[in-house]
Amino acid sequence: MEITEKAPAKINLGLDILGKRDDGYHELDMIMASVDLADRITVREIADKDVIRLQSNSSFVPLNKKNHAYKAAVLLKRTFHITTGVDIYIDKKTPISAGLAGGSSDAAATLRALNKLWQLKLTLPELAKLGEQIGSDVPYCVYGETARVTGRGEHVRPIENHKKFWVILVKPEFGVSTPDIFRRVNLAQIKHPDVDALEHAVVNSNFDVLLENLGNALEAVTTEKYPFISKIKQRLLDSGADGVLMSGSGPTVFALCQQEKKAQRICDSIKGFCDEVYLVRML
Ligand code: C5P
Numbered sequence: 001m002e003i004t005e006k007a008p009a010k011i012n013l014g015l016d017i018l019g020k021r022d023d024g025y026h027e028l029d030m031i032m033a034s035v036d037l038a039d040r041i042t043v044r045e046i047a048d049k050d051v052i053r054l055q056s057n058s059s060f061v062p063l064n065k066k067n068h069a070y071k072a073a074v075l076l077k078r079t080f081h082i083t084t085g086v087d088i089y090i091d092k093k094t095p096i097s098a099g100l101a102g103g104s105s106d107a108a109a110t111l112r113a114l115n116k117l118w119q120l121k122l123t124l125p126e127l128a129k130l131g132e133q134i135g136s137d138v139p140y141c142v143y144g145e146t147a148r149v150t151g152r153g154e155h156v157r158p159i160e161n162h163k164k165f166w167v168i169l170v171k172p173e174f175g176v177s178t179p180d181i182f183r184r185v186n187l188a189q190i191k192h193p194d195v196d197a198l199e200h201a202v203v204n205s206n207f208d209v210l211l212e213n214l215g216n217a218l219e220a221v222t223t224e225k226y227p228f229i230s231k232i233k234q235r236l237l238d239s240g241a242d243g244v245l246m247s248g249s250g251p252t253v254f255a256l257c258q259q260e261k262k263a264q265r266i267c268d269s270i271k272g273f274c275d276e277v278y279l280v281r282m283l
Pocket of ligand 1: 024025026027028134135136137151152153178179180182183
């Protein structure tokens with residue numbers, strides 16, 4: 001038997017840092033939304049071997065124990081005493097080290113796929129709880145769609161989002177290390193977005209208020225190290241984007257648009273500036 005699960009990329013419409021915890025992680029308050037740029041995870045049982053075999057179409061994917069999909073398989077195998085082996089194929093589409101939770105979404109999709117393959121009958125909350133052990137973004141990625149995410153990332157509350165915008169993702173050539181960016185955070189200098197107002201705008205499909213409240217407390221931190229991010233933002237705004245923001249710890253910048261034609265025009269105009277540009281839709 002073979003199971004394939006989609007692993008969509010996410011963007012942060014809002015990301016606030018509320019403080020630093022005793023365990024070294026930061027207390028966050030975020031609104032995350034999935035987009036239809038997705039990896040595909042295919043799992044297949046290997047009858048007699050007690051191994052986890054990892055393969056990918058992309059040379060950028062680490063095919064070792066650090067891989068989040070691999071960690072997900074180890075976790076389920078150990079927890080539920082699974083003795084057969086499994087093949088995991090990662091069809092990679094989402095850029096890595098990009099602030100789009102590519103690796104975390106692969107882990108979440110692997111949990112969902114193996115839950116089916118091994119007939120574990122775990123619920124999404126149970127999978128999300130297990131996902132916490134792999135990475136902070138994994139619980140959200142188990143659910144996907146639009147959600148308010150708090151704590152370290154373990155508290156996920158899905159929110160209604162009826163208005164699905166066009167999203168232009170612009171990923172510069174370099175990648176970003178999330179721990180490095182969090183290490184550079186100075187809590188006294190944070191500009192806090194109003195995540196409550198943002199949630200309200202999302203729920204009420206109020207595009208203007210949503211645009212006013214887009215905000216990411218990590219954007220200034222990452223931009224200080226990589227000033228090119230502000231150039232991408234400016235370029236997108238000059239091209240007529242309605243709102244622009246860096247996603248997660250960066251470096252991907254996204255622009256939101258209500259109209260497809262406009263989104264396509266902005267996408268075409270930014271292509272000469274950055275190689276990796278995707279026109280996608282919120283899920
Ligand atoms: O949980 P994960 O391993 O994906 O997090 C990567 C790094 O990001 C952590 O090691 C930590 O430095 C930082 N982080 C944080 N607070 C969070 C989530 C991540 O400081 N809530």
